[in-house]
Every structure is written in C-alpha cells, then in structure tokens.
Amino acid sequence: MPARRRTAVTLTRIASAGLAPLALAAYAAAPAVAHGSMTDPVSRVAACYAEGPESPKSAACKAAVASSGAQAFYDWNAVNIANAAGNHRSLIPNGQLCSAGNDKYRGLDLARADWPASPMSAGAHTFRYKGTAPHKGSFELYVTKDGYDPAKPLKWSDLEPAPFAKATDPGMQNGDYVFSGTVPNKSGRHLIYSIWQRSDSPEAFYTCSDVIFGKDNGGGTDTGTGTGTGTAPTAKPGTGTGTGTKPTGKPSDKPVDKPSAPTDQQIADGSGKSSVEHNGHGDNDPKTNGKADAAAPIAAGSSSSSSPAAAAAAAAKENLAETGGNSATPTIAIAGAAALAVGAAALFAAARRRTARTATGRHGR
Structure with a gap:
C-alpha cells in the first residue's frame, strides 16, 4: 500500500476510534428519570400531597410544608x-433518610x-407503589427496630x-x-x-411510611423543633417545624x-x-410522556394483528421506557451522530491535505 494511502487510512481509523466513545457518551447523556412513591402504606410525602400542598390538614404535614415549601409536595414523586x-x-x-439527603x-x-x-399488622401484606414513570428495578422494604422513637431523627x-x-x-x-411481603411482628408506632433501585440506571428512590x-x-416526648432545620417555628400552631400537636409519649385512645x-x-x-414530568422521563416535555404500562413486555405467544413494523416500533418504545429514554432520544442521537460525522469528515479532509502537501514536497526534492 502506498505511503500516502496508509497515512490516510491510519488517520481515519484514529478519528473513528476517538469519536465512537463520544457518540456513546452523547447518547447516554439523554435524560433518565423515573418517578414514584409508596402508596400502601402511604409515604409521608404522598400523604401530605394528598392533603393539599397549599393547605395541608394534619399538624405534621403543616410543619413539613412550612419547612420545605409547597413545591416539594407538588414534586411528591421525586x-x-x-x-x-x-x-x-x-x-x-443519619437524620435525613426520609429526604434522601x-x-x-x-x-x-x-x-x-x-x-x-x-x-399495619404482622403477616402477609400487599404493597403498592405508584410508578408515574415505569422502569425496571428492585424494591427493598425495611421496618424500624423494637424501641423505635419517632420523636428522634431517623x-x-x-x-x-x-x-x-424484596x-x-x-x-x-x-x-x-x-x-407482597411478610411483615414482622411489631407493636405501636x-x-x-x-428503597427503589433502578436496574437500568444508578438512580434510586426513597420513601418513609409511618x-x-x-x-x-x-x-x-415533645418533638420541640424537630431536626432543627427548615423554617423557624412561628406563633401559629402547625406552621413551624415543631409546633402544633404535641406528642405525649404515652399510649393514647385518640384516633390517629x-x-x-x-x-x-x-x-x-x-x-x-x-x-418534574409525570408519565415521562424527566425532560418536562408533555409530548414525550410515556404510558403507565410502557415497561411491561408483551406476553409471549400473544396474538396481534399489527404489522412487523408496528411491532418493532412498539418494542423500541418499550425499551425507551425501561431505560429512561423518550421519543426525543433517537432524534438527539441522530443529530449527535450527524455532528460527529461532519467533524470526522473535516478531520479526514485536513489529513488528506497534509498528506498531499507532504508528498508534493518529497517529489519536488
């Protein structure tokens, strides 16, 4: 192979090898966000959202909204x-398990x-976890030890x-x-x-259910100012981080x-x-919202009148839902690949010009 051609081939291979990882990185950088929270037993954040972020009813949720603000509870699934x-x-x-730090x-x-x-009672229980953006992953549920004191930071x-x-x-x-799971024998509060750890992403979600x-x-005993974080207590009950109903630390017949x-x-x-986008994957574009059952695979042997092309499109959509991509992801990937191709072409052209100049110089000598 002539020296000029060998040089051009070598430069092309180098450019391709260098740009390939960039293409993969560009694709992997697409948004990948799942959302959800425990609804049986109801998590703190879901319960306070259900009460109403602007006007919660319970003393604890009033205090939580005063500390975090209403927006945190509109974002209950994140x-x-x-x-x-x-x-x-x-x-x-420690002390920040419910907020995940x-x-x-x-x-x-x-x-x-x-x-x-x-x-809650000991024995078999069916748990429910609202998944506003479905993804593959695993759930683990832990319960507090005997002697747990909710008046102390968790x-x-x-x-x-x-x-x-699990x-x-x-x-x-x-x-x-x-x-389903088997709840151990406990008493009292x-x-x-x-912990919901995705298997298609390092992302994980956390909930506390009382x-x-x-x-x-x-x-x-009295919770005082709770963890000492957030908005300082005010004179109105239920609007600070420790005001409102005072736990007595004693068994009570008062309805919980x-x-x-x-x-x-x-x-x-x-x-x-x-x-945060509901039913989507974190890009705040309602046009990319997925369906709640998008991550569920089609059962083997199921009949369908759809064409092979439609089946392929459905499979592609399923894979996007599982990995956190969305309908914009292929467009982003294609655009990125095009940009990288243009860059590779420019590098190749520059290499050819340098090779030509070098060859001309040798022939002139």
Whole structure:
C-alpha cells in the first residue's frame, strides 16, 4: 500500500476510534428519570400531597410544608438520588433518610410522633407503589427496630438490618407496582422505609411510611423543633417545624390521623404545578410522556394483528421506557451522530491535505 494511502487510512481509523466513545457518551447523556412513591402504606410525602400542598390538614404535614415549601409536595414523586448505584447508606446521612439527603424535602425528616400513620399488622401484606414513570428495578422494604422513637431523627441503625420484603421487576396494576411481603411482628408506632433501585440506571428512590401496629404508643416526648432545620417555628400552631400537636409519649385512645394516597384525579390536577414530568422521563416535555404500562413486555405467544413494523416500533418504545429514554432520544442521537460525522469528515479532509502537501514536497526534492 502506498505511503500516502496508509497515512490516510491510519488517520481515519484514529478519528473513528476517538469519536465512537463520544457518540456513546452523547447518547447516554439523554435524560433518565423515573418517578414514584409508596402508596400502601402511604409515604409521608404522598400523604401530605394528598392533603393539599397549599393547605395541608394534619399538624405534621403543616410543619413539613412550612419547612420545605409547597413545591416539594407538588414534586411528591421525586425523592431520589440520581447516582445512588446501591450506595444508599454511604450517601444518605443519619437524620435525613426520609429526604434522601435532599434539602428540598427536609420537611420529611422532621422528628415527630404525630405523622399520619397507616394501620399495619404482622403477616402477609400487599404493597403498592405508584410508578408515574415505569422502569425496571428492585424494591427493598425495611421496618424500624423494637424501641423505635419517632420523636428522634431517623438513623440507619433504627432500621432492622435486613429488608423484610424484596421484589424485582414487580407487575403493575392501575399505575401501581404491586408486590407482597411478610411483615414482622411489631407493636405501636413504627416506620417502613422503602428503597427503589433502578436496574437500568444508578438512580434510586426513597420513601418513609409511618405505620401503627395495634394502638399508637406515642413514641417519645415533645418533638420541640424537630431536626432543627427548615423554617423557624412561628406563633401559629402547625406552621413551624415543631409546633402544633404535641406528642405525649404515652399510649393514647385518640384516633390517629390516617393518611390517604393521592387519587388519580389529584395527581392529574397537580401535575401542572409539578417541576418534574409525570408519565415521562424527566425532560418536562408533555409530548414525550410515556404510558403507565410502557415497561411491561408483551406476553409471549400473544396474538396481534399489527404489522412487523408496528411491532418493532412498539418494542423500541418499550425499551425507551425501561431505560429512561423518550421519543426525543433517537432524534438527539441522530443529530449527535450527524455532528460527529461532519467533524470526522473535516478531520479526514485536513489529513488528506497534509498528506498531499507532504508528498508534493518529497517529489519536488
């Protein structure tokens, strides 16, 4: 092979090898955001959203909104860490488990024993987790140890060391992930902590659900100012971080506030005020919204009258839903590839010109 051609081929290979990783990086940089929260038992953030971010009813939710602001509760389905990759305990400080260390949700970490709580009993239980953007992943549920005091900031050591329920890629029903687990025997007020770790991304989501086994045992003394973060207490009950109802630390026959999960209508009504896209993948473009069942594969052997092209398009859509892509992702990838191709062509042309000049110089000598 002539020297001139060998040089051109070598330069082309170098350019291709250097640009290929850039193309992959550009594609991988597309938004990849899942959303969701526990609805059975109801998480703190979902319960306060259902009460109404502008005018919550319970003293605990009033305090949480006063600390975090209403926007955090319109964004009820985004308590996450984008790059968790399973490193939950090292990334989330003690006292900040319910907010996942995110200051935006600091109101969820308020240490108080009057959070609205769901009745719970030992034995088999069906759990539900609202998935407003479905993705593959695994769920782990932990319950607090005997002696848990909700009037103190929640620490990792307050949780039982092993999850009592686990599920990988559970099925969805009416927009909820549904899976079963066996709840251990407990008594009084406790907390169930959930971790949803995506398998197609390092992103993970976290929830705190307050529960009561039997009768509420109070769980400590007056919460004072909670964790000491957020808005300072005011003179009006229920508007600061520790005002409002004072837990007595003694068993009480007073009915406990029972949380409600947000209805589909409430979710739809509040989506316009949310800063995170519902039913989509984080790009705030309603045109890219996915369907709640987009991540569910078509059952093997199912009959369909659709054409092979339509089936391929459906499969592509399914893969995008699982990985956090959206309908804009192929366009972005194509545009990026085109830009890289133009750059490669320019490098190749420059290399050919340099080679030609070098060859001309040698022939002139």
